[in-house]
Amino acid sequence: MRLAVLVSSAASASPTHTTLHLIAAALARGAAVRVVEPWDLEIDERGRLQLRAFILDGYTPDRDALVAALRNRDAPRRTVEAASHDVLLLRANPIDTAVVAFAQLAARAGLCVLNHPDALLRTSHKSWLATLPPSVPRPRTLVTRSNASADRFHSASPSGTVLKPARASGGRGVGLVRGPHGELEAAFAAAAAGGDGWVIVQEYLPAADDGEKRLLWLDGDIVGGYLRQRAPGDFRHNLRVGGQPASCTIEAADTLALDALAPHLRREGVWFAGVDLIGGKIVEVNVLNPGGAHFTTLLGGVAVGERLAAGLYARSGYCGAGDGR
Structure with missing residues (x-):
């Protein structure tokens, strides 16, 4: 498989990022992997989408080594045609509307783009969750x-x-x-x-006192998840503000909530999402650049990178022009 991954910035790569877990797993499977930044997209004089990319083909699937190659810009650079790839994976947050437009062009030309850019336009705004029917449990x-x-x-x-x-x-x-x-x-x-x-x-939700779960949803299945516990003196659970990760049990209420959400994700063309729950209610759905692979793997024993790579191989076989599903 030839995989192109669009990231916000190669300089901000981290071995704990879900993107690096996925890239390492794809390389371990023998994939050709190219990493591109938003400012390295261009349309050539023949109207073809080109990517000025970091070429990671043949690199060892070691996340620390991959991060060093990207941050130090040591990986070889080459301009490659987007259409020569099997999958274009969008892993940028925030994502510029121009990048979405380029990704739409790629999808319409037949490239499998995940998450589909049309899906991102419809679902990346947090207001989307509020529009779903009452059968999807939420505050x-x-x-x-x-x-x-x-x-x-x-x-x-x-x-x-x-x-x-x-x-x-x-x-x-x-x-x-x-x-x-x-x-x-x-x-x-x-x-x-x-x-x-x-x-x-x-x-x-008073249940927030017990923490917030981040569950990873992949093409219809719950891959795993972990619990985020708030830092002392803060009501937020986000790791960036001091929240702490812990293992969690995926309870019946969590499964029922994601089962209710799943048809709406699939209808919109979402392939991978991070879903945040408190007390069995969905408080947020993340589709732009969902994370959580590192602590789900570390605390839950689930090789998320491998699950994502396997999912990409499966998707690349039937994701056709304009098809986000």
């Missing part, structure tokens, strides 16, 4: 740019209200309000400033 949720609407929502949320940017990650701009309107106004402003202006307003 009460409002998506708004109106502080007054958020205030009314908060008045009906006795356990408190969580506010977060509709486009952001890593816990940036996320606030918890239990008190009066003045506190909500400040949290709303921070959430609005942290993304595209739209704010996700959710009821606080």
Whole structure:
């Protein structure tokens, strides 16, 4: 298999990243792997999508060595035609609309692009979860740019209200309000400033005191997951703000929640997603660059990179032009 992987930046590669787990597993299977950054996409004079890529073909499947080759820019560079690959894997967050447009061109030309760019347009905004039917368990949720609407929502949320940017990650701009309107106004402003202006307003779930699960969903199956426990003095569970990973049990309520979500992911053309749950309710769906392979592998004994690589080989056989499913 010839695999092209688009990443946000080669300089930020880490051996703990899900992308590196996948690349190492693909190399171990004998795949030809090329890594490309967003600014290295171009359309040539004949209208073909070209990739100025790091060529990792033949590299040892050692994540530390791969990271060094990418960060130090030691890996050989070559311009390759996108259409010469079997799969283009999108692993960038945030992702520029121009990159999505290039990826759409590649998909329409017959290249298997995962997650499909059309799916990213429809589902990467956190408002998508709020549009699903009530059969998908989730907290009460409002998506708004109106502080007054958020205030009314908060008045009906006795356990408190969580506010977060509709486009952001890593816990940036996320606030918890239990008190009066003045506190909500400040949290709303921070959430609005942290993304595209739209704010996700959710009821606080008391089960969050026990942690938040990150489960990995791959083409219809739950691969595994782990628990994120909050750092002392912080209500957020994100690892970037001090949250701690722990092993978890995937309970019946978790499975039922993902079973309810799965038809909607598949309908939209999502191949791989990270799903965050609290008390059996889905609080967030991540499709742009879902992570979690490292701690799922370390704590759960699941070789996530290998599962993802196997999934790519399976998908490359039937993912045709314009087909995100």
